[in-house]
Amino acid sequence: MSGDLESIQKHARKCITVFVALLVLTVITVAVSYIPLGTRGNITVALAIAILKASLVALFFMHLIAxxxxxxxxxxxxxxxxxxxxxxxxxxxxxxxxxxxx
Incomplete structure (x- = not known):
């Protein structure tokens, strides 16, 4: 029974870590939007961060990593x-x- 509890705790820690990473990346996206990189620069950075966030969601929350x-x-x-x-x-x-x- 303790093995199940440990695996659940490990999975929960992984999900919380990914959630915090998504929050941090969202804050970074908003912060970068205030930096004048030009229209193309801001869009490029925002798209790069969005691709990273989508990858995290797909890999961990949709279990594609396994x-x-x-x-x-x-x-x-x-x-x-x-x-x-x-x-x-x-x-x-x-x-x-x-x-x-x-």
């Missing part, structure tokens, strides 16, 4: 697809700006 390697292949595929969509949106946006300048 999954087999197949799930990571699908995750890489989905991430690559998402980056491709971001690229296409940016490319389209650039074309609209060029059309407006003509």
């Amino acid at each position: 999954e087999e390697k197949t799930i990571y292949r699908f995750l890489v595929f989905a991430g690559t697809f998402l980056l491709g969509l971001f690229f296409l949106i940016g490319w389209s946006y650039g074309d609209q700006i060029v059309a407006l300048l003509r």
Whole structure:
């Protein structure tokens, strides 16, 4: 019975640690928003922190850290697809700006 209690306490400590990390990263996101890095700089830093926070949530709260390697292949595929969509949106946006300048 004590083994179950110890494993529950260990899991609870891990969840609390991740929760505190998410809180700290949220505070850092807000603090960085007040630093004048330029629009692109602020967005880049905010997105980097958001990706880190999403990774923590997926790995620990959704228990993906204990999954087999197949799930990571699908995750890489989905991430690559998402980056491709971001690229296409940016490319389209650039074309609209060029059309407006003509």
